Amino acid sequence: MKYIAITDHYYGDGTELYRKNEINRMVYLEKCAISTKYGVKVVGGAEFNISQNVNKWEKLKKLAWKLVGVHGWFLDRESTTLDALYDYFEEAANRYDVFAHIERELHRVDSCKHGGRLTEEIKLFLRRLVLLAKEKNIILELNESSLKDDKEGAYDRLLYWLAFAKEQGVLISVGSDSHYCEQIGIFRNAVDVLNEVYYPREKVINCNENLLQKLFG
Ligand SMILES: [Zn+2]
Numbered sequence: 001m002k003y004i005a006i007t008d009h010y011y012g013d014g015t016e017l018y019r020k021n022e023i024n025r026m027v028y029l030e031k032c033a034i035s036t037k038y039g040v041k042v043v044g045g046a047e048f049n050i051s052q053n054v055n056k057w058e059k060l061k062k063l064a065w066k067l068v069g070v071h072g073w074f075l076d077r078e079s080t081t082l083d084a085l086y087d088y089f090e091e092a093a094n095r096y097d098v099f100a101h102i103e104r105e106l107h108r109v110d111s112c113k114h115g116g117r118l119t120e121e122i123k124l125f126l127r128r129l130v131l132l133a134k135e136k137n138i139i140l141e142l143n144e145s146s147l148k149d150d151k152e153g154a155y156d157r158l159l160y161w162l163a164f165a166k167e168q169g170v171l172i173s174v175g176s177d178s179h180y181c182e183q184i185g186i187f188r189n190a191v192d193v194l195n196e197v198y199y200p201r202e203k204v205i206n207c208n209e210n211l212l213q214k215l216f217g
Contacts, residue, residue, distance in 0.1 A: 001185050003041045003212055005065045007175075010046040014056030043216050047100060049074040050088045061095070064216060067141060067175075068092045069100030072108050080109045082125040089129055093136040098173060101143035102129050103157035116153030118160060126161040134170050139205065145177035147189035159197070166199050173205045 016022050045065030051074050054060065070085065085106075089099065106125070107116045114122050133140050142162065146154050165172060174194075178184045187206075194204065201207045205215070 001040050002209070003043060003216065004184065005043040005045050005175075007045040007047045007065060007067055010048055010060070011052070012054075013052075014054050014058070014060055017056065017059040041216065045097075048096065050085070050092060051075055051080075057095070065098065066096045067098040067100040068096040069141075070102070070105045070109075072105050075105075075109065077108050078111055082106075082110055082121055085109055086125060086128055086132075090132060093132060093138055096138070098139045098141050099129065099133055100141040100175065101146050101158075101177075102126065102140065102161060103154045104143075104146060104151075106157060107152040118153060118156045122157060123160060126157060127164055130161055130165045130168055130170055133165075134168050139171045139173050140165055142172050142174045142190050142193070143177050144175065144183075144187050144190045147193060159193070162193065162197055162199065166197055166203070169203065171203050171205055171211075172199070 043065050045063050045067065046060070047067045047069060048054070049071045050068055060066070068089075075085075092099075103126070106122055107114055110121075130140065132138070140161070142158070146158055162172075174187050174190045176183055176186055178186075202211075205211050
């Protein structure tokens with residue numbers, strides 16, 4: 001490994017980052033691409049939630065790698081339509097670097113009417129999101145843990161957007177979604193899928209060292 005991005009979930013509104021311990025933690029993460037003695041560069045980041053209310057953004061915006069994803073507990077499942085979800089992403093595009101695992105949890109919105117099915121509306125939503133990413137230079141995340149178990153049709157949705165993203169030439173990043181040290185750097189399922197759809201190597205930032213250098217030093 002040459003780079004590692006640390007992207008713990010962030011649930012706050014930014015207020016606590018003015019306390020001493022939190023400031024120290026953020027100062028470490030802000031310094032992106034710190035070389036460790038083994039030559040691995042550490043990229044500081046965090047994963048946010050779509051529709052999360054962050055009032056104090058000053059310290060958070062310095063993080064080099066900010067992902068935002070759909071996480072059900074931040075959404076009112078009854079009232080959130082696919083259009084409303086798209087609007088959240090459109091607004092988020094000005095703040096974040098990456099849209100994470102965009103196929104996830106879509107079966108839960110729009111009063112669950114899509115279930116796990118890849119309906120025409122879901123396809124349209126995914127295409128719009130890919131085009132938004134392209135327009136705003138947002139990177140799309142291919143998430144290893146989405147592929148480990150096929151939750152509610154997430155795998156079909158993932159293959160669908162990935163094929164469209166390839167067609168559109170959108171950059172993707174592959175994330176391990178590690179919640180334990182032994183999961184770091186393990187991308188077996190993601191690599192299989194990338195080979196299956198022939199995703200161009202230079203469009204996968206994990207495989208493109210020039211781009212990583214440009215982004216993080
Ligand atoms: Zn996530």
